[in-house]
Amino acid sequence: MIALIDYGAGNLHSVEKALRYLGADVRRVARPSELKEAQSVVLPGVGAFDDCIHALQKQELLEACREFIASGRPFLGICVGYQALFDRSEEFNSCAAGLGVFRGPVVKFSGRDGLKVPQIGWNQIEIDRSDCPIFRQIPSGSYVYFVHSFYPQPTDESIVACRTEYGETFASAIWKDNVYATQFHPEKSQKVGLQLLQNFVALSNN
């Protein structure tokens, strides 16, 4: 069973629909105890970093996610669910502490060269880690769907799985051991996104 963390994230239903379309056994989970029997966890997210962290904290899911990650089972963070893996955000007035699984700040696009912020739309990924299991059968240069103003800057460059260019080049996905995370929305990225989720489902079933 894939546990989909239900803390009111806007893209919860889309992620659930995409996983079900792929035939996955997915369950919405709102309590820490429900993570025990999960084979893998998906942490969705869209919107503000602090809202996400506070909602997770309130449901005592922050610590539960840390414990789940430490157990070595596959974990996938999407968009704000990716940013939540880091220490802190530079979002306006942010004071929430993230999961702190990885070091580095979550920063905002500079908007240089007149680029519009948020970045909304389809952009390309240049894959650094072609050995990353969730990128199986996904070529470098593929387009995926982004909606965000912020992105994490991992201190440890070796965890960067792919990069995207939007005024600046940023880490659009990371991978370390059992933890995978994407800044883009695989649930909205048509065939490429479904392939990525299918790859994650396969990991969950191992």
Added chain:
Amino acid sequence: MLAKRVIPCLDVHDGQVTRGVQFGRAEKGELRNVGDPVELAVRYNDQGADEMVFFDITASAHGRATMVDVIERVALRCFMPLTVGGGIRTLEDMQVMLKAGADKVSINSAALANPDLIRQGAEKFGSQCIVVSIDAKRVGPDRWEVFSHGGRKPTGLEAVSWARRAVGLGAGEIVLNSIDADGTKAGFDLEITRRTSEAVGVPVVASGGAGTLEHMASVLLEGKADAVLAASIFHFGEFTVSEVKRFLAQRNIPVRI
């Protein structure tokens, strides 16, 4: 590089996709039936559409209920961004559509009547969810006026300043629809599209007037639009979404192929 988007628009009336010729005609029954929205959506999905817009042209309670059903069924089969517009007047209306599977809601007359709805929607659901659609008509050499109620009612507002204000209130995207060009297939209004795009820091979707592939290229290049929205040319099979994108790619416009 961020791709320019090609967005088919589906006008839904009583659960069917229809197409009027120009503003206001739909209400007079001058509609051509195009087909089932879910089947059309799946077809455009397969052709590589970057996004889809569903517009409830009845804008009635009955129409909204039908639309919820349409969006729910589309979201089970199409894994791409979906926008819903038409008759959305309250935060509750927005919530219902987002829950049904929409990623964004598009508001027009309701935002003009109550601009604070933009701010409330952006605060509750995030700016990325709130699209403000503007129907603009050229009323002078240098002036475009905003019309409400499907292009029937003049508001006295100037289009670019309304776009700026909407973005200031939290709109994450602007759809700029030219009343003069809509349904004519004679090309987009490049001038007002460019002025709007240069005035705001969020994406601008050009709408109204697409008749040829060259029109699409022009509004993205000269009109500085971030996306093109079109209905008739897709519905009546003149061009597929993939044909449009291949053409744009030949013109060195970044598109997702």
